[in-house]
Amino acid sequence: MSATPIVRIEAAQVMLGGRLVLGPLELEIVRGEHLLVVGPSGCGKTTLLRAIAGLQKLESGRIWIDGALASEERHLRVPPERRKVAMLFQGGALWPHMNARETLSFVLRARRMPSAQRPARIAELLALVELTGLEQRKPGALSGGEAQRLALARALAMDPQILLLDEPLGPLDAELRESLITRLAELQERLNLTTVHVTHDPREVQRLATRTLTLKAGVAVEGAP
């Protein structure tokens, strides 16, 4: 693992509805790290992910991603789609009108992959998350675990440098959780992904973590920077 920070957060604060929900926060995440972010509900865990992704503007402070100033106070210097960041949302957030193949094709097309190369890449991604054979299924016809793995494949289709995981195991039963944790561990090692993983139950994913950040009322109480 290199010690170069891929994400650097400096005095970041986020306000929502006139209330300070995150910060002031100082944080550095190094390349290849799997940072576990824990804390009680409403402590700002998801807001932190959204701020890194550029889906949430800061009130003050700065965020650098891969050496580039990405967010500065209330301005997005780098838009979300250019941050090389992918996110696994709570519940998957799959597009209901697209089947598995169309979902992945949509991402690859947006990333300007030539159409001739797409089928092979789609097959590769589906194999990676063990969804081969379910190409034609829409989200409504997938089980909870399959849907979450398709969401993971969608995130990986973006070739991200940073993978943000927002309680991805939440709706799954124990067996599926274990299966997805194993899958994540394999992918992390194989692809050398930098991962920021939000959870309210750190015990089950502790073995993935290289470091744990605990947030309380939007402020880091241990583990940072």
Next chain:
Amino acid sequence: MSRPLVLASVALLALAGLAPIVWMLMRLESGDVSGIFDARTLTLLGRTSWIGAGAAGIAFVLGLPFGFLVARTDIPGARTLRHAGLVPMLVPPVLLSMTWSVVFTELRGPTAIILVLGISTFPLVAVFSARAFERIDARREEAALLVGGLRSVLAMELPLVLPAAASAACLAFVLAINDFAVPDYMTSIGSKVNVYADEVFASWQSVHSPGKAVAAALPLLVLTLVVLLPALALRRRGSLATWDGDFRRPGALALGSWRWPLFALAFALVAFAAALPIGRLVWEAGGGARGWNFAGFQAAFARAIEVGRADLQRSLLYASSAALISLVPGLVLGHALQRSRASAWLEPLVLAPLAVPAILFGIGYIALWNHPATTTMYSSGFLVVLLFLGRFACFPIFAGAGATATFDPHLEEAARLAHAGPARRLVSIVRPALQSSLFGGAALVFIFGMRELDAAILVPAANGTAMFRVYNAIHFGRDDFVAALALLIVFFILLPGILWSAFGRERWEVAA
């Protein structure tokens, strides 16, 4: 589900909306239908279809992007533009014709008809599109945003929104092909352009035979159904956008450097479609070309109120009564449409009164109620209330159905386990969640009742409405008086229109 309430509401719908249609169809004899597809009919049908398609096309092309811009982006004054964008739909189309034809004196003929009807119905597409864009969960949108920015968001969302926009365009088509006042007015100078609604009207005027009127209307009816059936299917497909109970309302999308140019486009559309007609009416009311002055403006209003007071009162009474009564079938049948297995046959029945050509619906009312036994009823305002209710009850019913779709059924099941009966569950559990949508739907009943001309023109009791007086005065009255009376109608129509926007917005806050 309360069976007595459902049956009572179906009975009300049957009396107000279905009985005149059934009565008319029963009068149809085999001899009536001969020659209904002759060359003249086909020419009229073709022309009417072109006008409808053109109007629906304009409504779609303007409404979809406008709905997106005002509902989902960070353009300045989005909320104000959204409300102002409703105005063209709320103003009676014949008044739009009246104002534009004096501003653009060359605006005549089929192109002008298409333009007026398209602008008049574009807010329908905008409202449907805006609602559909707002129903897309924030996380799904953010997932697309991370993939490729705004372009990917639009590429992902368009297939979800298109069914709603296309079904609204189908409704725009139906409204356009049933309008006869706009074609009549826009071709009152120069060569006359007859449309199919004129044919049905003329057929009734010449022979007063319900059977022949039905026969004359059959091609238009078929055309309407051909368009409305896909609209219903599209409406069901549109429900994909409302996906689960854990809904998160999406935030405004940043347009970046496109923000001001797109604001200018939306503003220009509102200025042309809403501000220009109203401004022109204000100008006309104050003296117009003779020189605008406030004293003249006041005098025109004083005269409009003096002459049109009773007509305005009747219009308000009829339209608001119909709107108020429509809340009951809106709640009961709206809920039943979503939760009951009967929705497959109930849905076409609810839509039938709007699908039938307006002029035929009016003739049906005459044929059904003009009998010695029902003379009192026939000449009373109650018949007008019934006509408005029957024709427009589908709005609160579909609004109620849409809101029920986003209402968690577990809440009703919990009340059922707590021994609350069907009626009690409907009134105490479902109604509070649906009432803002129902009021929105009832507001549409009021609006369309206030501007109704196409069906009501034949019903004697409806000849005492403000809209009927304006329609007559357009041809024979003084410009300032007509403009002042038209402004009064527009004012009363706009009032609940603004409330509809407010209620509609609140509905999604509840749903979220």
